[in-house]
Amino acid sequence: MKTPDPSDARKTAELNKPVDAPGGFSAEPKGDEVPKITDPRLYINRELSLLSFQWRVLAEAWDANNPLLERFKFLSIVGSNLEEFFMVRVAGLKRQIESNSLIPGPDGLTPDQQLNSINAEVIDLLADAQHCWHETLLPELRKNEVYIHEYSDLSEKQKAELDQYFLRNIFPVLTPLAFDPGHPFPHISNLSLNLAVLIRDTQGKDRFARVKIPDTLPQLIRLSGTEMPDPANPAIVSRTLHLIWLDDLVRANLEKLFPGMTIVEAHNFQVIRDAELEIQEWEAEDLLETTQEVVRQRRFGDVVALQVDSDMPAHILQILMSNLQVEPYDVYLVEARRPLSTLKYIANIDRHDLKFTPFIPSTPPDFPTEMPEDATFSAIQQNDILVHHPYDSFQPVVNFLNQAATDPNVLAIKMTLYRVGKNSPVVEALLKANENRKQVAVLVELKARFDEESNIEWAKALEREGVHVVYGLLGLKIHAKVAMVIRKEGNAIRRYIHVGTGNYNAITAHLYSDIGLFTCNEQIADDATDLFNYLTGYSAKRNYRKLLVAPINMRQQLQTMIRREIEFQRAGKQGHLIFKVNALVDEQIIQLLYEASQEGVKIDLLARGICCLRPGIEGVSDNIRVVSIVGRFLEHSRVYYFNNGGNPQIYCGSADLMPRNLDRRVEVIFPIEDQQLAKFIRDSILETYLRDKKNAWSMQSDGTYLKVQ
Secondary structure (H helix, E strand, O other): OOOOOHHHHOOOOOOOOOOOOHHHOOOOOOOOOOOOOOOHHHEOOHHHHHHHHHHHHHHHHHOOOOOHHHHHHHHHHHHHHHHHHHHHHHHHHHHHHHOOOOOOOOOOOOHHHHHHHHHHHHHHHHHHHHHHHHHHHHHHHHHOOEEEEOHHHOOHHHHHHHHHHHHHHHHHHOOOEEEEOOEOOOOOOOOOEEEEEEEEOOOOOEEEEEEEOOOOOOOEEEOOOOOOEEOOEEEEEOOOEEEEEHHHHHHHOHHHHOOOOEEEEEEEEEEEEOOOOOOOHHHOOOHHHHHHHHHHHHOOOOEEEEEEEOOOOHHHHHHHHHHHOOOHHHEEEEOOOOOHHHHHHHHOOOOHHHOOOOOOOEOOOOOOOOOOOOHHHHHHHHOOEEEEEOOEOOHHHHHHHHHHHHOOOEEEEEEEEOOOOOOOHHHHHHHHHHHOOOEEEEEEOOOOOOOHHHHHHHHHHHHHOOOEEEOOEOOEEEOOOEEEEEEEEOOEEEEEEEEEOOOOOOOHHHOEEEEEEEEOOHHHHHHHHHHHHHHHOOOOOOOOOOOEEEOOOHHHHHHHHHHHHHHHHHOOOOOEEEEEEOOEOOHHHHHHHHHHHHOOOEEEEEEOOOEOEOOOOOOOOOOEEEEEEOOOOEEOOEEEEEOHHHOOEEEEEOOOEOHHHHHOEEEEEEEOOOHHHHHHHHHHHHHHHHOOOOOEEEEOOOOOEEEOO
């Protein structure tokens, strides 16, 4: 097990962290060598590419141009991303090894080779993140009058007050668990923060115990009496904050949990478990009940990583390793005692002067603030309407559903829900529609990873009120973002459609960049009707008019349009592709893009996270540019631009270029047919990203990323 040394791994704000190039591939092949497009050296490993993205997020924490608490937020995002990475990706690799499935991926790396590379990369990443936290951000926090104290540094009076707080508010919640022949080793729940405690009994024998730090309590405790009025102006209260971590206070009061014993030492640790438990849908009579059981089982998955204090002695570490059944390469040393993800509590401190200025989204002019009850439908009748969140407010989406819920002419609402969050105004609108005797059908994706519990609760709430709830299709996740309102107008029926790139989540709509389209285009409405029949019934329809629907026709149509661009280039009509995605992984698509580049097609890829394609390889990808945008908002929209011989076609939707999106999920990509809206996406959105000089990282042929200056 390696011990990370932050001083050796320190990066700057202009972080430039390479992804290992499998096979030692050179961007300049010797002689006239042009690799075949199937050559493993042309593919970057998916897992290492995902870790490379974490370095770019970490760079935002190093960037002094970002407000201080936002820098803590970026560090916490790195931590939570790494936790999910271990729970899903590392766990998957370990399962492959256990099942003797050692087939290499497109990049040529076997699962065990990937794990070795991941281990080295994560050690460096954690070391640099902890260095940023302790050597840069904490001193800056103190300069801004926010102090996070160690218990040992407090005055006797402060200690006495905190000890009383501990007895009143914390002690009753704690449950110390012993480990000895009469007490089996306690279960350590996934992602919990724990204390490994060594105690000595009255006979002088050392014993081990575990104390879980409850996540139901405030993790940062404010010291009382530390906000003093400004002497010059008693009406002004000082901004000074004095805080202590909950686990530090628990550690200082362990003798109250073990009276009569001597506390020898205590050290923090955290386990990360395999969370990618498969749902055996074919054998499940009730998907709702099965998903609930899977969520419960997640707490008991195999341990895939153990994070411990860097000063934890070997004898305690050995107890943890042997009982949790982890190997030395599964252990990661933490200089700061706490996981990076806990820094979200610092980021949430009530000091708005240390955060981004609140961003107020605008209301699209097509949806004025004061509107008659049916004005949303009238506006959509006039023309298609585009919304670009978070710059445009999410409220028009909520209003669209609220007006549908109360409009006497609305007959039915059909909608997909993937992640809606808590206190959802979208679900409230659907419940209101059901109360008003509208026919409401909702497709709730129970298998939305880490949102299963929330979705189960919403599904139950909708079912209790009589809403038709469908839980998805066998073997497929429903990731499409579609809502349809069916309205009686005179003697006819008109269908109003909202399709988007993001979830129907009012919270993340303020944090993620996404695109939505309101339309009553008859052909799109026909496609949406067929889609919902496919999702709720037994429709086997294969030919959609306007929509690209995975896993039915999306892969085929995208590949056809890329090949069409190649033909235009051969005909001298300047082939050009611009794809904005979260991830580019799919081997078939990558090979087709390599072919297009070889024919001279200009390709701009705005790939925020994973990109397994290598740009700039002479004779293969020298016409491809890859840019990653990382900044205040999470780039979540997916846009596909085809120059189409001078008659551009633009599609937006829910799908990334990954096998799971194209083959194993229900996804929808929709066309932007209004020429003004298409021009806006091309000139005001895509071109803005391509010209970005502040948040853009340019990918090099060896897999490294350089910050665009």
